[in-house]
Amino acid sequence: MGIEPGRIHFSWVSSAESTKFVDVVKKVTSEVKALGPNKRFVKKKAKVA
Amino acid sequence: MIGYIDKIKEISKGLLEEKKVDMIIGFRKGTVPMINEPCVAKTSADVDNFVWDSSCGINLANYLTGRKEKIGIIAKGCDSRNIVNHIIENKINREQLTIIGVPCKGMVDRSKVKALVSSDIEEVIEKEDTMVISGADFEKTVKTSDVISKNCTICMHRNPVIFDELVAEEVDEQKDVNRYEDIDKIEAMDSGEKWNYFEDMFKSCIRCYACRNACPLCYCPTCFVDESKPQWVGKSQDPIDIWTFHFLRAYHCAGRCTDCGACVRACPMDIDVRLLTKKLEKDCFEMFNWEAGLSIDKRPPLDVFNADDPDGFIK
């Protein structure tokens, strides 16, 4: 629908896989940071006069 | 196809007179050209109002949800598939139904016809393979097969998949059609192009919910868009609220949509909402070799787990 591919991640991490969890979090944050703030699918606040 | 009507009436009257059914769901002539309206016949006299032509694009399975009576229903290929959906989703029992199957040659796309003339169409008279359209200052004959809906041009199941009576010999199924041309085009876009494409597509949506109301899959007693506690989606005309409605509705149709096109035909703004459900239909076909509504003995892909279900997206 037009959300950049690197913004959404799916992963399956067992509670015993602490190192995998850390790796996933690092990967997600770095990829999302590289894309910058999300501009799409953000609802603008209603203007109040 | 217009020749079917005598047989439809004959079968319908027989069923009512023999008290095999309490009512028959069919079509009567609509108040405006090219949209016949659903109607219920409870007596032979009611059956005389029935019509059949290429303007019967509404999906009659929509009127079966939760009914308790014994019902006769007229079903084209796609209606029959939505009846199968209704049966496997426990919205109706097979034993309650007498399905009067209609081999279909495609239903007309009103906007294609309207685009051929410059003023209002007041009357459309259908002949065997043509339609005579007329208005205040014109009369024009068009070939029906040139103006059928997009989904009908790519339909692979024109004959009913489940029926008790058949009103005519089965028609040849279409072969060598590229069912996913539109979807392939969207898939080839980058994310920015996709965003612009959908922005453009939905900008005229007035959120009337006619698409949802016409869809036989959308039978929830309270739709997520109508719920207010909790409120899943904003009620405004903000594009994000409109998108949320459309994308979520499409996901609720995953593995269930038969591409009948009733949603598109109902839309007063000519928005091709099928483009969302068609993508999911394509995914189901490619990933699970699944086409909705073909058999009452198979469970849909979102109902079952298989160890070899595709999971490449989970890292």
Ligand code: SF4
């Ligand atoms: S989403 Fe549209 S095409 Fe799919 S079953 Fe519902 S009305 Fe038919």
Ligand code: SF4
């Ligand atoms: S029928 Fe058309 S205008 Fe109405 S909510 Fe659906 S897409 Fe929007």
